[in-house]
Amino acid sequence: MVTAEQLYEKLKDIQVGNPICRFTQENCELLLPTIRKIEELKREKNAIILVHNYVAPQIYYSVADFTGDSYGLSKKAKESNADVIVFAAVRFMAETAKILNPQKTVLDPNPNGGCSLADGITAEDVIRLRKEFPDHTFVCYINTTAEVKAQCDVCVTSSNVYAIIEKIPNNKIYFLPDRLMGENVINHFKSKGLNKDIQLWDGTCYVHEEYQPESIDQVRRNFEGVEILVHPECSSSVVGKADYVGSTSQMLNHVRESNGDSFFLVTECGLTGVLQSEFPQKTFAGSCTLCKYMKSNSLEDILNVLENPGPENTITLDPETQQRSLQCVERMFEYSAH
């Protein structure tokens, strides 16, 4: 189990937001009783805790067994031997863990953790669209409900969306629900001379759609030599100004391998904190944009869900949704493997 000193060591370099929000050793000591109880319950119940890169750093660095982006965490969920999976992120990610582990108990400590993308389209919308576009392959971003996945052909994440759509033999694609990511895919293919007919649903991530290209220009003017890393949920005018485009885990790996020493991150600010902690010799800046859904996870809720999960915390899927959404997600792993 992590000690207060080890936790402080991980958190002390994180300076997202106002300096008054910096972690102290005292804060870390106050968290320890909750962390200790969570660790005991994990052992007792053969549970693991998966934590997304955007979740608060005191969770990320204390009780997580695995951290990462939605693709990496869904792989961990698939490989897990645990009886119980606690997913500290948002609802659709916990659902994806359940899709991949129908026999296991999957617990969501943050049952109100929505997502503006996942909440912006329903299974009925997809059923209607499939009638309108009968020849198209339906590709859904992982940020969708299990019911929506069950109506689609292939799932993708921000780390594999370009590669998988390129591999799909059908040239007619309906991509949902992220319009901005879809526009980035279209531009990417155009730049490679690939011609696919890609139709888009009009959903957006409320965090990433806010970034403006003028802010990138300003950062470049003010910080010579800064590398700008952008998430593909941003608009094409922002992505077009990036030095690197990728998922949160791809950004983390890019920083690890880069010779650069200063970076500006155009994504939810949780990742900026993680990178500040992991690479204290490098300089990171990012906007202070928080995802209210990701940030509504807490250590107390994780403890409560392990001690006494309610029906709202326990993910259940009807058998047909389970089976059809599994096919959609499994196809993502198949495409990723070749």
Ligand code: SF4
């Ligand atoms: S950051 Fe955007 S895409 Fe990610 S969970 Fe929050 S609302 Fe959804």
